[in-house]
Amino acid sequence: MSKIDYDHTHQCIIITPTEPPHDEDFELWSTLFLHSDDIAISEYSAGADRHQVRFSYSQQTFNLNYEHYSQSIWINGEGPEAEHLLAALAYYLS
Numbered sequence: 700m701s702k703i704d705y706d707h708t709h710q711c712i713i714i715t716p717t718e719p720p721h722d723e724d725f726e727l728w729s730t731l732f733l734h735s736d737d738i739a740i741s742e743y744s745a746g747a748d749r750h751q752v753r754f755s756y757s758q759q760t761f762n763l764n765y766e767h768y769s770q771s772i773w774i775n776g777e778g779p780e781a782e783h784l785l786a787a788l789a790y791y792l793s
Contacts, residue, residue: 701732705789710782712774712789714763719770725750729763737791753777756788 702715720728726743729752733740741760742753752763759781765772776782 703789703793705786707786710775710785712785712792714772714774716772719772720765722750722767725765726752729765732792733763735791756791757784759784761788 700717704713704715705711706713714732716728726745729743729750730740733752733754738754738756740752740754744751744753748767750765750767754761754763760777761774761781762777763772763774774785774788776785
């Protein structure tokens with residue numbers, strides 16, 4: 700179970716999992732976290748410090764980010780239309 704908070708000031712959704720995923724397990728964790736008929740995952744990229752999953756919801760594109768060192772997980776929108784949907788996405792994911 701994960702806690703999901705919409706941060707209006709920073710235009711992002713902050714995700715606090717009960718147990719953060721290990722670096723090498725983030726792709727699987729993100730696939731399970733985003734599993735839904737209304738969400739389509741389009742791309743996964745892994746770096747030394749940060750992993751990212753691009754996905755779409757309501758015809759807008761978002762990024763699910765994981766920073767390894769701080770174990771921070773958050774979602775941000777790509778563009779103003781996506782940012783406008785962040786509160787609805789947070790509610791949907793809850």
